[in-house]
């Protein structure tokens with residue numbers, strides 16, 4: 001069973017500057033709803049019971065957003081507005097599931113995940129990158145049900161155009177399981193077009209084993225001087241850990257860039 005999820009939220013959001021110099025990108029509205037709530041709803045619907053937010057001092061607004069009880073209680077007393085009551089109920093539901101952990105010096109996704117080491121209880125957990133929205137189908141839920149059958153680690157996969165290969169983690173496949181799933185032979189963070197073994201890219205949904213923390217403890221800096229989760233996964237695969245690549249069914253939206261962010265509101269408003 002997968003009961004806990006980690007969401008790294010300490011990233012600087014440089015691709016969405018200047019607004020991210022003062023405001024966390026994860027709270028920006030996507031079709032009228034903060035982006036992070038789509039990710040939370042995906043987790044809840046996938047059966048997750050506890051969510052670890054990795055934030056930083058610079059992103060404390062996220063914590064405030066979920067911990068503003070006094071404000072709601074006062075305004076609800078005064079206004080008796082049923083919309084507000086429902087919004088507060090929803091926020092309370094989220095709040096009761098979230099734990100906050102700090103990564104004040106953003107050194108990469110691997111380093112962010114390592115901060116949750118002492119909180120993760122079970123053998124496997126879910127990790128979601130909040131820039132990656134997947135709509136029309138719950139990718140996490142599909143991965144959890146695949147995990148329940150196969151009992152191994154799983155990562156989301158999508159075919160990308162060759163031109164963009166150096167922006168992604170890229171898989172090398174070992175063997176096919178079925179049309180949607182394959183065993184992973186290797187995974188390389190942001191390779192060049194020349195060295196990329198395929199055009200199957202890692203998308204930000206991972207079911208990872210608790211064992212990864214011992215790899216992350218020793219993980220050296222990789223591409224761009226960051227500690228990448230991809231490099232720790234690569235080391236686990238080398239040790240014989242089974243990883244599946246899951247080609248998800250929904251539509252992918254990249255909310256970490258301005259174009260993708262604008263497009264995501266348009267796409268969601270059509271549903």
Ligand code: G1P
Nearest residue numbers: 129132168169201202203204230
């Ligand atoms: C991260 C991962 C990369 C993955 C991508 C998906 O990169 O390191 O392997 O393909 O997310 O969005 P980032 O977007 O942080 O550069």
